[in-house]
Structures are given as structure tokens and as C-alpha cells.
Amino acid sequence: MNPFLLNNYLGPDYFCDRQEETEILLKNIHNLSNTAVFSQRRIGKTALMKHVFYLLKKTQSTIYLDIFPTSSLKEFTDYLATAIYKEFPIHKSIGRKFWEHIKLLRPVLKINALSGEPELTLDISQTEQIEKSLPQLFSFLDQQEKKVVIAIDEFQQILLYPEKNVEALLRTIIQNLHNISFIFLGSDSRLMIEIFNSTKRPFYGSTNFMTLKKIPKGEYVSFIKNSFHAVGVKMDEKIPEMILSLTCGHTYYTQRLCHEIYADQITLIREKEVKETLYKLVQQNEAVYFQYRNxxxxxxxxxxxxxxxxxxxxxxxxxxxxxxxxxxxxxxxxxxxxxxxxxxxxxxxxxxxxxxxxxxxxxxxxxxxxx
Missing domain, CATH: 1.10.10.10 (Winged helix-like DNA-binding domain superfamily/Winged helix DNA-binding domain)
Structure with missing residues (x-):
């Protein structure tokens, strides 16, 4: 199997470093302390969350919520309901309790025609209904025997909602929960700092902070060497450093370049093969790049x-x-x-x-x- 994953997580063997960040998040979670994580896009924050959730899977319930596609508090509520349903599907006893808990909201379960994933929508439309529904969803999670961890990705999206009081509403709900820890992730540092570091905002002083930086060069060099070696691919000594230089050590582009090198079934990696693979990747995107110019x-x-x-x-x-x-x-x-x-x-x-x-x-x- 290709050892350089792009969009999924299969366990610690395919995950590079982030030991310090993992330990900090686990400590905060165990102490029910919320964390705000800032990072550049595609630097690996989603993979970090999946890694942390993997380590917690036997002791805590974990819910990952990417709200980047949402544009309103109603959509946020539906996304949260769907995420809870995926963690506690209806064939489990807790899932049946969840369905019973929200039946007054007239939940409708559908299957997304493209992804095949379940989607839950609640029959609510008025702002007042939504503001009453959100506490019900969080209340259900707060009542579970296991502690719950909720990671909300692209959290800065709430600033673009048409509703005026989203930050205050969420802050009020969250501060009254006793069994849930939150991790707020965002790729727009300016907006995330505005939410969590402005004295005038509801979330000020409510979280720990973490800036997710690029993986240290030495750790990434070892990971690249060991990952290729494990699948029988040989390389010149300086190849890992060359790859990291070409990708500026950025996680996604490093993984993508290594992924393609392996996919091309190259058994001995030299400078020539790295440059040819990079050129191929660049050429694949050339039409998009020309559109940028236009x-x-x-x-x-x-x-x-x-x-x-x-x-x-x-x-x-x-x-x-x-x-x-x-x-x-x-x-x-x-x-x-x-x-x-x-x-x-x-x-x-x-x-x-x-x-x-x-x-x-x-x-x-x-x-x-x-x-």
C-alpha cells in the first residue's frame, strides 16, 4: 500500500511526528480544557485530530465537525446532528436514545447521493427554534457516561453566518457543559485570533492556544526514509532533503510528491525521478494556474x-x-x-x-x- 496518505488516516505507522502537539491536546482533553488550533491550510491539522481521536477511541467519544461548507446557524445545527448520528448510529442503544432525544425536532435522515454518507436535517427554520435546538444536541452529549471530545474545523466560518449572536450563543452553551472538551481549528489565523484573542469577543480567555507549524525537518527526513524503505524503495542519501526543499516542508505537498513517486513504481529514487514527478504534478494543474492569471x-x-x-x-x-x-x-x-x-x-x-x-x-x- 502507498505509505504516503493524502486524505485519510490509517494509524500511527502512517503518521509523521506531531508528538508534542499530540501530548498537549491529550493533556487538555483529559483536563476538560478547550483548545484553539491555528494553522496554515493543508499543514496537517485534520490528520492530527484523527491521530488524537485514534488514541482516544477506547476511552472517549469523539466527534469531528468540518463547518467550512456551512453558511448559517441552521446548517451548523444540521452538521452537528449528522456528526452525532455518525458517532452514535441508530442501531446502537445510545443512537436510539439520541433519536428519542431529538424526535420533537422532527429529524429526517437522508443518504447523500454522491458520498453515500448519512445526512440528518432537523425541521427547524426560525432563529428562535435553532437557538433552542443547539443546547438540546449538546445536552445529549453532556449526559453520556463517556467523556466527549468535539473538534470543530474551520471554526472561523461562524463569523460569516448571517445571524448576529452566534459567538455569544455557542459560548453560553459551551460554558455550561461539564463532560465535553472542544478543539476549535482554523486556517484563517486573522479571524481565529479575532475570535479568541479579542477582549471584546465572547470566546476571549476561554481556550488554550496552539499554533500548528511545519513538521521539523529532521523528523520528516526520517519519516520519508523509513516509509520508502519499509516498502522496498531505495533512494540516494539526499533525496528526502531535496523533496522537503522543493515542497518547503509543507505537509500536503510533501505527502503528494512522495505519494506520486511511489505510485509511479520507482524502485530507486534519484534527483532525476523527483524532478520528473514534480514536473508531472505541476503540468496536471497547469490549466488551473492559467486561470489564476486570467x-x-x-x-x-x-x-x-x-x-x-x-x-x-x-x-x-x-x-x-x-x-x-x-x-x-x-x-x-x-x-x-x-x-x-x-x-x-x-x-x-x-x-x-x-x-x-x-x-x-x-x-x-x-x-x-x-x-
Missing amino acids: LLTKTQWKTLKAVTSEEMVYKPYSQEFIKKHDLGSTSTLKRNLEALVDKAIIYHNLSVEEPYYEVEDKFLMRWLQNE
């Missing part, structure tokens, strides 16, 4: 290429950077960077120590460099 303004495209050429830009408003890439005025550059960050094409790391800008998609970055 959708962005000329100055936005020039700004993107400037960030690409530097790979990481720590001082974007320095005269040296602006003149080197002919980026116009500081105000124009600021607008272009903000637009590219909003479109999730450029990532703005808000680290207090060293804030910087970089291209989100490492394969796009290599394609632009090659162009």
Missing part, C-alpha cells in the same frame, strides 16, 4: 510572481523589495497583497516573531518559477 489583475499577478521569486517575504513594504520587482506604490502593493490573501493564493503568517508572506500552493510556486 482572473487576477496585472498588478496582482506581478505581486504574486514577486512573492514566488523570494519564496518567503518578510519585509514586503521595503523599498528594496518594491523596486526590485517594480511593484508601484506601497498602497498599491498593500491592496494587492490583501486581495491575494483573501483569495487564499498567498498565505500571511501572522507570527509575532517573524510575520511573512508566501505562496499557498507550492506546486503553483514551482510552476511560476519555471515560467
Whole structure:
């Protein structure tokens, strides 16, 4: 089997490092202390949660809720009901209790035609009904014998809901629960900081914080070597470091490149094979990259290429950077960077120590460099 997984979790043997982060989350969970996790997109926060849930599966009930597709409090409620149903399906006694608990909300169970997954919708529409239904769902979980862990991914999405009081409602419900710990995950650091670190917001002071960074180079080098070795693939000594250099150590792009190298049944990996595989991956996405050029303004495209050429830009408003890439005025550059960050094409790391800008998609970055 391909040892470099992209979208699923099969156990610790296929999971790289994150030992420190795992221990922190487990400690917080055991002490019923909530955690807010900030990270760049595709850096591995979902895999980390699945790893933690794997370690907890015998002692606690675990619920993972990705609310990125939701656009309202009603959809959030339906997603939560569906996640609870998946954890406690109706053929189990707890599942039957859950169905009994929410029967007044007239639940309707459907099967998604594309994914084949069950989906639960509640017959509620008015804001007042929804605000009464959410506490009922959480109350059911709070009454279980086992402790419950709920991970809510892309939590910053609640700021885009049309309802005005979502943060206050959720905070009020959560602070009255005694058997549930929460992990709030988000890939938009600016919005997550606004939710949890602003003294004016309901969630201020209610969680521990964790910034999920890239996996340390030494750990990733060992993981790549050992994973290929375990399936009988040999490589030149410097290949793992070369792979990490090409992907900037970003988890998804590293996994994807290694995944494709193995999928191509290469038994001896040299520099040539790595470059050929990367080129193939870049070519597969070329049509999308050309669309970026068509959708962005000329100055936005020039700004993107400037960030690409530097790979990481720590001082974007320095005269040296602006003149080197002919980026116009500081105000124009600021607008272009903000637009590219909003479109999730450029990532703005808000680290207090060293804030910087970089291209989100490492394969796009290599394609632009090659162009």
C-alpha cells in the first residue's frame, strides 16, 4: 500500500511526528480544557485530530465537525446532528436514545447521493427554534457516561453566518457543559485570533492556544526514509532533503510528491525521478494556474510572481523589495497583497516573531518559477 496518505488516516505507522502537539491536546482533553488550533491550510491539522481521536477511541467519544461548507446557524445545527448520528448510529442503544432525544425536532435522515454518507436535517427554520435546538444536541452529549471530545474545523466560518449572536450563543452553551472538551481549528489565523484573542469577543480567555507549524525537518527526513524503505524503495542519501526543499516542508505537498513517486513504481529514487514527478504534478494543474492569471489583475499577478521569486517575504513594504520587482506604490502593493490573501493564493503568517508572506500552493510556486 502507498505509505504516503493524502486524505485519510490509517494509524500511527502512517503518521509523521506531531508528538508534542499530540501530548498537549491529550493533556487538555483529559483536563476538560478547550483548545484553539491555528494553522496554515493543508499543514496537517485534520490528520492530527484523527491521530488524537485514534488514541482516544477506547476511552472517549469523539466527534469531528468540518463547518467550512456551512453558511448559517441552521446548517451548523444540521452538521452537528449528522456528526452525532455518525458517532452514535441508530442501531446502537445510545443512537436510539439520541433519536428519542431529538424526535420533537422532527429529524429526517437522508443518504447523500454522491458520498453515500448519512445526512440528518432537523425541521427547524426560525432563529428562535435553532437557538433552542443547539443546547438540546449538546445536552445529549453532556449526559453520556463517556467523556466527549468535539473538534470543530474551520471554526472561523461562524463569523460569516448571517445571524448576529452566534459567538455569544455557542459560548453560553459551551460554558455550561461539564463532560465535553472542544478543539476549535482554523486556517484563517486573522479571524481565529479575532475570535479568541479579542477582549471584546465572547470566546476571549476561554481556550488554550496552539499554533500548528511545519513538521521539523529532521523528523520528516526520517519519516520519508523509513516509509520508502519499509516498502522496498531505495533512494540516494539526499533525496528526502531535496523533496522537503522543493515542497518547503509543507505537509500536503510533501505527502503528494512522495505519494506520486511511489505510485509511479520507482524502485530507486534519484534527483532525476523527483524532478520528473514534480514536473508531472505541476503540468496536471497547469490549466488551473492559467486561470489564476486570467482572473487576477496585472498588478496582482506581478505581486504574486514577486512573492514566488523570494519564496518567503518578510519585509514586503521595503523599498528594496518594491523596486526590485517594480511593484508601484506601497498602497498599491498593500491592496494587492490583501486581495491575494483573501483569495487564499498567498498565505500571511501572522507570527509575532517573524510575520511573512508566501505562496499557498507550492506546486503553483514551482510552476511560476519555471515560467
